[in-house]
Amino acid sequence: MVGVFFTYFALVSIAAGVLTVTLRHPVHCALSLLVLLMHVSGLFILLNAEFLWAVQVIVYVGAILVLYLFVLMLMNLKTDERYFHQSALYVLGPAVLGASYVLYNLLRSPFNGAKGDTPAAAVLQDGDTYAVGIKMFSDHLLQFEIVGIFLLGAVIGAIVLAKTPKQLETERERL
């Protein structure tokens, strides 16, 4: 049963990724990215990470993708006739070759390593949110604060960049 769900989520997310890159109209690209994000969140459910599933749906789909869609619809882009880069064909062949080599190596690797301190039973006992919260606010508190500062800087930077430059307009009129 898990295998069926994994195959569905994996295949649909890969197909949606291909559509995101190849579709012509930018709004269609953003909508197929939405499909990709929802199916990746399904993969998170299969991996016992339901807190990340919620964060993926709320933050990625609900905030980031809606921001992209707002900007796309604000700018009302005309789709170019030639929407691929000129050198697309030169990139495609080596990329397929390299990707298949990497895939061959990945599927053969055993991936064993030292186990950590939270097995699946411990996660399932109190829930994933509890485990993530305990870990974040004990061992990774500094990273949490750094991400907070980073988001503050990003918000201020976005506001400063997107504001209409009044002084420049008047200077241009004077010239």
Added chain:
Amino acid sequence: MIPLSAYTAVSAVLFIIGLMGVLVRRNFIIVLLSVEIMMNAANINLVAFSHYLESMAGQLVALFIIAIAAGEAAVGLAIIIVVFRGKISTNVDEMNLLKW
């Protein structure tokens, strides 16, 4: 039971798709969407290793990556709006002001 290598294979395919999108597309917004695909591929990898190697640190890093993606989207879209206001184009080939 799904092997860990299946998750890494899905993640690698998605990462290559995103990389192709960054290299091949000419619209700046689609390039940013492809970067989001690449971040999602990294997230799948991190969460899969976190599950199979029984450590919580992978999920935390995935959470921080989502936060950083939010900041990147905000700043990137602000830059797109500024460029679009000046040139009425979001083609990456025509943004060559910083090139020499």
